[in-house]
Amino acid sequence: MNPRIRAMALILSVVLLLVIIDLVRKRKLREEYSWLWIVTGVAIFIAAVWQSLVVWVTELIGAKIIVSTLFFGALMFLTVISIHFSTKVSQLSEQVKKLTQQTALLSEELERVKGPRNAGAVER
């Protein structure tokens, strides 16, 4: 890896970390979703700084050039974060379903308690 790419990766990872922290700070990103991004930022930082580690990973995965490792890493990250989001969306869908059902049940109860319109015994 030439020094320029390493410098770029270093700057990129720091910028990424700052952006993520700022998004959490502004409450645009919930803390619980930020950790995967922070881990990624830290991983890029480490890869930029620790060349021999990247070389070792390259050999480990059987790649020929270091750039393959970086692309591989990026693809892995995108896959993991997509799965993460899919599970969160699934959980949210389940919650929305439950809430909607509760609303229907409460609505029925409320209407029943209110009684037929204009025929209620409510004192004014």
Added chain:
Amino acid sequence: METAKKSNLLIVIPAFNEEKNLPAVIVETRAVEPDATIVVVDDGSTDGTAEVARSHGARVLSLAVNLGYGAALQTGFLFAVREGFERVVILDGDGQHDPGSIGRLLEVDGVDVVRGSRFLGTARYRIPLARRIGMVLFGRVAGLFTGEPVTDVTSGFQALNGRAVRFLAENYPTDYPDADTVILMKRAGLTQEEVPVAMRERLSGAPMVSPTRSFYYVFKMCLSILVTLLREKPRID
């Protein structure tokens, strides 16, 4: 039909599947504070928590889905604000907080948030080592910011006044009271103090807070504290 509230004290009891422990908690609490209104926040329980609470005379807020301890507490605060309560005591539905100590919390005047600490008294409590280290470490960090010692940073046994309740009803970003909540309240200008309280081992069942993997917890807390410090100072009312 609910009668007019007898006193200005609301006792919020968050509970998740506590049908076994709740009756004793409610009965003991009522014995200590008979004029207070008790509201149980049923955090999406799958057992008879809500029914048991109702049958023991407590008001019940049943969350349609499980949101976690922090959100359940916040629901209690929202209820307090809506109903106009000026004093709120929070205590766990699993029986760990001894209602007999409620008086200790309430007798402190002029402080927005009174936190009950199990470590200020003479009793000794068994706590897993990793958890203890975390509590001491983050207690120290929180103490740095509040300027006072924080001995039981995760204690959910507290008394709050109207000012604190109104603030927390709007601002409760965490899932569990911890060092980040202490710091948040400090930045909002709320005064805090600790008093000794008695706590007990759980009466039955699994603990309300499952053991968090230490590393993830430390990371989460650090990020949360960092972000709390970076945000603008929250304002009250």
